[in-house]
Amino acid sequence: MIVRTRFAPSPTGYLHLGGARTALFAWAYARHFGGTFILRIEDTDLERSTPQAVQAILDGMAWLGLQHDEGPFYQMQRMDRYREVVAQLLANGSAYHCYSSPAEVEAMRERQRLAGDKPRYDGAWRPAPGKTLPPVPADRQPVVRFCNPLDGEVTWIDLVKGPITIANREMDDLVIARPDGTPTYNFCVAVDDSDMEITHVIRGDDHVNNTPRQINILHALGAKLPEYGHLPMILGTDGEKLSKRHGAVSVMDYPAQGFLPEAMLNYLARLGWSHGDEEIFSMAQFIEWFDLDHLSKSPAQFNPEKLAWVNNHYIKHTDDAQLAGLVRPLMVDAQFDGSPDLARAIGLMKERANTLIEVASATMLFYRQPQPDAALLTQHLTEAVKPALAEFATRCETVEWSKAAIAAMIKEVLTSHGLKMPQLAMPLRLLLTGQLQTPAIDAVIELFGRSLVQKRLLNGLE
Known part of the structure; x- marks a missing residue:
């Protein structure tokens, strides 16, 4: 079997961290087995889907480097295929036209709620042997409903959660096509997964309730079922579902904030998955190690401090010219x-x-002119230290311009003037950089260069 996974976001907003983690796991699973990773844009929600959101998803995937092997496929470009399958299901008795109005369906559900029953469509228009259907309203376009099995159960071995069973009586007859003929979400997903020969569906656990509906549709199509794995959600530091109030949750917020894609991938990989105690690893290692056996069944918690730590590691280990x-x-x-x-x-x-x-x-x-605070200059540029600074500036003309030679010269100047390191280093920092905190002063001086150091010191002593 050739592994075929897919990432299938709805373009109703940005690519969020949960979606990015799902994409990463589906991508890595396909790569681990030498399979195929497919990108599918589920854009049938015409009221909420936007071109900008589609581009945000594509930009996020590109920044992370999660390259797809097939696609992107757009559901709105597959309308003819969905209509073909609806007609097929109508013809073989797996679907039927339903003329119940939205008001009638809501009244039906309200009666059930009042009776203490689970609200669901009561099958008024579902054909059955010996059943007489109501007269067809002349002024009403029907929806198409799927004939969900009336009894039995749907069971699958979830790759993350283990065995899951849902009784068919818990599900009513799903609308698979609206009055204008446009198909609905669960129907499109089932058709796409069948047509694209998806072998493994890796997605968030908010889709668990969709899975039995899609399985029943796939059975009606005579299609081979994929394996399903549902990832626990990502929580914020307060234990609540990750949202805007926790800060940046759009993937494309992070390059703007100075994060590296390698760091984000490494961090996302550890949200709900582990390989021993490994914290830092390359994507090549991740692909080699990744499987669904080591996914946690519990929600992962997003930790901004941990992400910053990972990003610091990658910054430190990135080539200076690339940075x-x-x-x-x-x-x-x-x-x-x-x-x-x-x-x-x-x-x-x-x-x-x-x-x-x-x-x-x-x-x-x-890369800016120093503007030291006047009060700090008064405090550190004392009459006692000015002769030492003047000697230092003079000796800069002839000293070998290396960190080691500059460090030795600093020690010699300190000794000759009876000063301690902070007494010389602080005014040097102020005159050269305008601030008191820098890396080692000898390294800073070496980088500034001979002429600029002399110029700034002499100007500061005037």
Whole structure:
């Protein structure tokens, strides 16, 4: 069997983190078995589906690097196929025309609620041997309903949750085509999964109740059933379902906030799946390790701090030149003329940064004019330290321009003037960068370069 999985989002909004995790797991499962990953856009909800939402899904998938092998397929472009299958089901008695109006169906359900019964369509228009159907209203277009089995059960071995059984009496006859002929969600999904020969349906557990309906439709079509695996939802830090109030939940919010796609993939992979104690791994490793046996049955909790930690790891281990290409567009006010090489500056500043935005902000100290606070200058640029700074500026003319040689020169200046490291390092930082906190001062000085260091020190001593 060739494994064929699919990711089938509805374009009614952005690609959220739960959807991205579903796509990742379906993609990885197909890759693990050398199978096929299909992208299908379920856009039959005409009132809510938008081209912008479709593009947001495609952009999110592209940013994550989850490339599909087939598709994207759009359900609205398959209307002729759905009508063909509706006609087939009508012809073989697996579906029927229902002329009950929405008001009549609602009144029917209200009577059932008052009687303490589960609200459901009562089958008034369902054909049966010896049954006389009501007269067809002349002014009403019918819906098409599926003949759901009246007894028995639907059972499947869920790849995540284990055995699940739902009695057919819990389901009424599903509308599969509206009065205008447009098909409905569960019907389209079943037809698509059959036509596309999907072998494994990996999706969120909010679809568990849809599964028996789709299984019954697939049985009526004589189609082979896929295996189903339903992923527990992702919760926020407060234990509630992840939503906008927890911050950025659209995948495309994260590149704007300075997250790397490798970090997001690594983090999403660990939401509900594990391989021993491994926290950091490549996508090649994930594909090799991934199976559905190690998926958790419990909801996963989204932790922004953990995501930031993972992103920090990937920033630290990304090539400096590659990072420079990502960070430079974020440094909108930077002055790059005559300044240090950006890749080298990023290599010095990236260790403690959790996002590319933090890298850009930290690195800006090399690409702007320093504007030290006057009170800090008064505090640190004392008369006692000015001679040492002047000697330091003079010795910069001849010292070998390397971090080690600069560090040795700093020690010599400290000794000759009887100063301690902070007494010299603080005014050096202020005059060169305008701030008191930087990486090691010898590394900062080396990056600034001989002429710029001398210029800023001499200007500060005037």
